[in-house]
Amino acid sequence: MKPCAVLVPIIFWAGAACALTxxxxxxxxSIDVPATGLVQINLPLETSNIARPDLSDLRIIDSNEKEIPFLMDQPMPRSESSVLVKDFRAEIVFAETRLLITTGSDSTIAGVVLETPASANFIKAARVEGSNDQKDWRMLTSGVPLxxxxxxxxxxxxxxxxxxxxxxxxxxxxxRTPPVPWTGARFIVAGSPAPTEPVSVTIKSRDENPGMTRLxxxxxxxxxxxxxxxxxxxxxxxxRTVTVAAPELSAQNLQEDILSSAVLYRVDLNGRVEANLELPIDTQIFGRELVLLIDNGDSPPLLVSEVRADRRITHLIFFAATPGAYSLLSGNSQCETPRYDLSHLGDQLRRAGTTQGQVSLPAQTVSYIAAANLPQNFATGAKxxxxxxxxRKPIQIAKPGAQQIELDPDILARAAPDFRDLRVVSENAQLPYLIECTSIERTIPFNTETANDPKRPTLSRWQLKLPQAALPLRRVSCASTSALFERTFRFWEELTDERGDQYSRELAQTTWRRVPNQPAGQLAASFAAPPKTDTVLMETDNGDNPPIxxxxxxxxxxxTRIIFASSKSQSIGLYYGNEEANAPRYDAKLIAAQLLRSERTPAALGAQEILKSERVAETLTGSARYIFWGVLGIVVIALLVLISRLLPKTT
Incomplete structure (x- = not known):
């Protein structure tokens, strides 16, 4: 018998933990173990979904409910690295550019990244040959698109x-195209792969914004x-440049955190189609949602029919003293991280022969003690x-669990700009929520009228009317049928100060230009701050040119969305419009951990209910203000004269 086989059970028995509940x-x-000895199981994704993110609450017990030590093995790839080449030479020979590279390295090389200052558009095919003596050259690849x-x-x-x-x-x-100046190169030192398995993913939403598709x-x-x-x-x-982002908790709100970005393509090089449709991530996603941002530029939206993903595999290795039934426990937020002292033996245990165990799907533990874990009413806040x-707007939910509501223009216009006055209320108690700030942009049409000034005939002016004031607009866009122009546009709104005087508040200034044969895309301007009123003014000076x-x-x-948890039986309302309200303080990390792992159900908002009349203040402006004070002064003088005549005269 090999010494290693004798030491394995001793090592695991020495690391045996105390009894647990x-x-x-x-x-x-349940874990089905077919034979005595080292057993390896692949951790199902269903277990990852219900366990702690670091898997520190996992436990393995035998049929006598005795804790069994185990080694957690998460094979990870060795990352590639790039190294500057020792020598780089370029020469143009007939209709091709030849790049001779001296690597100066004995490392295993998996590719080369070229450098060029060229900013113009180009697409070229390349072939690569390798040699160790510059005499015998071996073809490595051909038709690679650059x-x-x-x-x-x-x-x-x-x-x-x-x-x-x-x-x-x-x-x-x-x-087919002129040569491109190549100035240098870095060779790619090969990494090492790690096992993966496919994950079934679903495209839950698709939003189209100018130049951008969000999945x-x-x-x-x-x-x-x-x-x-x-x-x-x-x-x-x-x-297309494709970016992957995931919702992450930041300052009590969910923000889209960028994880990775890459260029995906399919090109035709002299009849040969080359494609790269894969985007590497290699990141743990703590929620169950990802966001794909596809930069379309001036091209039509890319039609994505399917998205696939691969995940890294986690193995658990333990010693089974007898074949039969073992159990894998998960879902305990309060237990301590186990300390089995097996990590230093990881390499030996990975090389040792193991038997593959089969794991069932998770099931609720009989007689589960909820008090030892999260409280049952974690989703209910203070009165x-x-x-x-x-x-107030009533919230209608379709089924219990995690809910998602997108704030509509009524709420966006009447709530505080930082949403500190939002409250989700059921039976006079708050339901804690998270605010999710997304990269989605919603459009709202303007009611547009020309507002030209006859005294300034070279100016073109437009009045853009919104459905209501105080909408958090980020930008405005429009289209033009003019084929050739260059204009500077100014955007502003008219406000009234506390004394009744009007003043202009600048929102944006931008230059739009178009030349012949240029695609007739949208003309856009970003606002420095959202408008406060329901009217945006826009103008440009045409000079001696025809009006645009x-x-x-x-x-x-x-x-913007709010995310919360609720049961179907509850009557729920969303309250807003309180200038004196402070921002709520919930246990954001606890809420995020629960909500991000849950599948959200879109909830519906009902009609707006007015609970308290808004104070309407009318202010006199311009000459009307001076007329008012003048009339008031005359009335006061007249009253003083009348009073003086009514007083008895002294002798």
Whole structure:
């Protein structure tokens, strides 16, 4: 018998933990162990969804409910690295550019990243050859696309099968387009792979904004370490910069945190189609949602039919003294992290022979003690008196659990700009919530009228009317049928100060230009601050040119959501419109941990209810104010004269 086989049970028995109380764990899964010895199980994604993010609440027990020590093995790839080449030479020979590279390294090389100052658009095919003596050259790859496009998408990397090469020769095809100046290169030192398995994902939402497509992706579980994402599209030729983001808790709100960005493409090089549709991430996603932001530039939206993902695998290795039934426990937020002292033996245990155990789906633990974990009423906050709130909208939920509501223009216009006065209330008690600030932009049309000044005939002026005041507009866009122009546009609004005087508040100033043969895209301007009124004024000086024609005016505001948990039986309302309210203080981390791992159900908002009349203040402006005070002065003088005549005269 091998010494290692004898030491394994001794090591695990020495690390055996004390007895535990299994019904303090919310979930239980059975492990079928076919034979005595080392057993390895693959942790199901259903377990990752209900366990702590760091998996520190996992426990394995035998049929006698005795805790069994285990080793957690999470194989991770070794990252690639780039190194500046020792020597780089470029020469143009006929219709091709030849790049001779001396690597000066014995490392395993997986590719080369080229450097060029060229800013113009180009797309070229390249082939790569490798040699160790500059005499015998071996073809490594051919037809690799190198490109840079106007929307910022670029691919300057040439990948090829891993190998050790002292010299590399890259030949760039210049037959169809002029040569590009190549100034340097870095070779890619190969990393090492790690096992993955596919994850079934769902496209939950698709939002189109000018130049940008936003896809909401449901991973089906939380706490997964996603290795990469791949898209499927029927578009024959395209290049797009794609960014992956995930909701993360920041300052009591959920913000979209950027995880990764890459250029995805499908190009045709002389009849040969080359594509890269995969975006690496290698990040643990604590929620179950991802956001894909596809930069379309001036191109039509990319039609994505499917999204696929791969996740990193987690293994648990333990010693089974007897075959039979074991249990995996999870779902305990209060237990301490186990200390089995097995990590230093990880390499030996990974090399040892193991038997594969089968794990069932999670089930609720019988006689589960909820008091040992989260309180049952974690979703209910403090009592509240809503007498000071002006508005209410009823919330209609379809099923119990995590709820999601997008704030509509009524709420955005009447709530505090920082949403400190929002309250979700049920039976006079607050329901804690999170605010999610998304990258989605909603459009709202303007009621547009020309407002030209006859005294200034060179000016073109428009009055853009909003449905209501104080909407948090970020920007405005419009279209033009004019083929050639360059104009500077000014946006402002008219406000009244506390004394009744009017003044202009600048919102934006931008220059729009268009030349012949340029795509007729949208003209857009970003506001420095949202308008306070319901009227935005816009003007430009045409000079000696014909007046510019503009149409299709639109405003854009960010989509903001609130997320909370509720049961179906509750009567719920969203209250807003209280200038004196302070921002609520909830246990944001606890709420986020619960809500991000849950599948959200969109809830509906009812009609607005006015609870408290808004104070209406009318202010006299301009000459009317002086007329008012003049008349008031005359009345006062007349009253004084009348009173003086009524007083008895002294003798």
């Amino acid at each position: 299994p019904n303090q764990w919310q979930y239980r899964q 490109f840079r496009t106007g929307n910022g998408a670029a691919n300057l990397r040439v990948a090829f099968p891993e190998g050790r090469w002292q010299f590399l020769r890259i030949v760039v095809d210049d037959d 909401g992706i449901d991973l089906g579980a939380a706490n997964l370490r996603i290795a990469s994402i791949r898209i499927s599209t029927s578009e024959p030729v395209f290049t 509240i008196d809503v007498a000071s709130w002006k508005f 024609e503009l149409h299709d005016f639109r405003g854009y505001y960010p989509a």
